[in-house]
Amino acid sequence: MTIGSVAELLAELRAAPGPDLAARTAAQARDAQLTKPPGSLGRLEEIALWYAGWQGDPRPSGLAPQIVIFAGNHGIAARGISAFPAEVTAQMVGNFRAGGAAVNQLARAFGASMTVQALDLDRPTADFTEGPAMDDTDLLAALNTGWSSVDPGAGLLVVGEMGIGNTTSAAAMACALFGGAPQDWIGRGTGVDAAGLQRKADVVATGLAHHAGALADPFEVLRRLGGREIAAMTGALARARVLRIPVLLDGFIASAAAAVLARAVPAALDHCLAGHCSAEAGHARLLEALDKAPILSLGLRLGEGSGAALAIGIVQGALACHSGMATFAEAGVAGG
Numbered sequence: 001m002t003i004g005s006v007a008e009l010l011a012e013l014r015a016a017p018g019p020d021l022a023a024r025t026a027a028q029a030r031d032a033q034l035t036k037p038p039g040s041l042g043r044l045e046e047i048a049l050w051y052a053g054w055q056g057d058p059r060p061s062g063l064a065p066q067i068v069i070f071a072g073n074h075g076i077a078a079r080g081i082s083a084f085p086a087e088v089t090a091q092m093v094g095n096f097r098a099g100g101a102a103v104n105q106l107a108r109a110f111g112a113s114m115t116v117q118a119l120d121l122d123r124p125t126a127d128f129t130e131g132p133a134m135d136d137t138d139l140l141a142a143l144n145t146g147w148s149s150v151d152p153g154a155g156l157l158v159v160g161e162m163g164i165g166n167t168t169s170a171a172a173m174a175c176a177l178f179g180g181a182p183q184d185w186i187g188r189g190t191g192v193d194a195a196g197l198q199r200k201a202d203v204v205a206t207g208l209a210h211h212a213g214a215l216a217d218p219f220e221v222l223r224r225l226g227g228r229e230i231a232a233m234t235g236a237l238a239r240a241r242v243l244r245i246p247v248l249l250d251g252f253i254a255s256a257a258a259a260v261l262a263r264a265v266p267a268a269l270d271h272c273l274a275g276h277c278s279a280e281a282g283h284a285r286l287l288e289a290l291d292k293a294p295i296l297s298l299g300l301r302l303g304e305g306s307g308a309a310l311a312i313g314i315v316q317g318a319l320a321c322h323s324g325m326a327t328f329a330e331a332g333v334a335g336g
């Protein structure tokens with residue numbers, strides 16, 4: 001299944017059902033009977049209720065997590081804004097397929113399925129300091145790659161990315177969507193030095209100036225400043241919302257992809273929790289703008305969906321307790 005236009009995607013999003021409140025309420029009632037002091041499992045309790053609501057099951061058993069990694073190349077990579085050359089995008093796609101990347105190990109550790117979608121790697125997006133990164137056709141194709149990649153049977157979705165230069169693209173998007181100065185949103189990415197950081201700020205400032213007046217629509221921000229792998233993540237997150245599949249958001253770039261939806265439709269990210277807070281400088285600010293408190297904060301700054309993949313383990317822990325624990329009555333333990 002695909003969508004025919006951005007307008008159609010927006011209509012689907014606006015019509016998307018919210019969580020199953022009866023299932024959530026039943027889960028809450030169960031939580032209150034479990035053999036623990038009320039509230040003693042902290043955020044695990046909230047995570048279990050979130051999951052129960054979005055999956056429509058007050059006592060969920062398995063998680064069936066799906067990880068999809070999208071890869072794209074960026075015209076701005078030629079501007080010295082990454083510590084690594086653009087060829088690394090395609091080389092890392094090979095590494096994902098061979099099972100050698102960090103996210104492969106985390107997917108295996110937590111029993112997640114993982115697929116990789118490379119989007120036109122031989123055809124980088126246009127340099128956004130000179131024109132829109134994508135035309136309408138490219139944007140729609142990338143949104144559809146994401147939209148159609150979501151397994152309707154998945155119980156949890158993580159989207160990740162690979163695209164040399166994409167922390168600069170995400171910074172430009174965040175700046176356009178939420179305001180502030182380029183310096184507020186840029187970071188070291190793969191590890192650029194001070195001069196590289198300055199080049200990133202300059203590229204973001206030049207891009208915003210070039211597209212000034214055309215950035216009020218969040219999907220125009222995505223088309224003009226984003227990239228194919230970012231748009232694919234946006235499409236996948238929207239489809240998950242329509243299918244009521246809960247999502248763990250990864251780092252700075254995945255959050256920028258999500259931010260497009262949040263700016264377009266207020267409840268669009270209700271199915272998402274922030275899996276982690278990246279060490280990329282703008283991520284904490286972006287999560288604040290999205291009103292999402294990260295589950296983990298471990299200093300990761302990798303992308304690939306890795307931080308969210310790690311948070312799958314926390315959701316598994318939350319559900320194991322919620323669905324597996326005995327109630328006070330079952331265990332013959334005196335209530336408080």
Ligand SMILES: Cc1cc2ncn([C@H]3O[C@H](COP(=O)(O)O)[C@@H](O)[C@H]3O)c2cc1C
Pocket residue numbers: 081082083084088092161162163164165166167168188189190191192302303304
């Ligand atoms: C070997 C390698 C593996 C990666 N895995 C994710 N990224 C991450 O780094 C890139 C963003 O940083 P920048 O904007 O500085 O290019 C993205 O591809 C991202 O996923 C990697 C980068 C490298 C070099």
Ligand SMILES: O=C(O)c1cccnc1
Pocket residue numbers: 167189190250251252253254278279280283301302303304
């Ligand atoms: O937070 C991220 O997603 C990130 C940070 C640095 C490099 N690549 C990705």
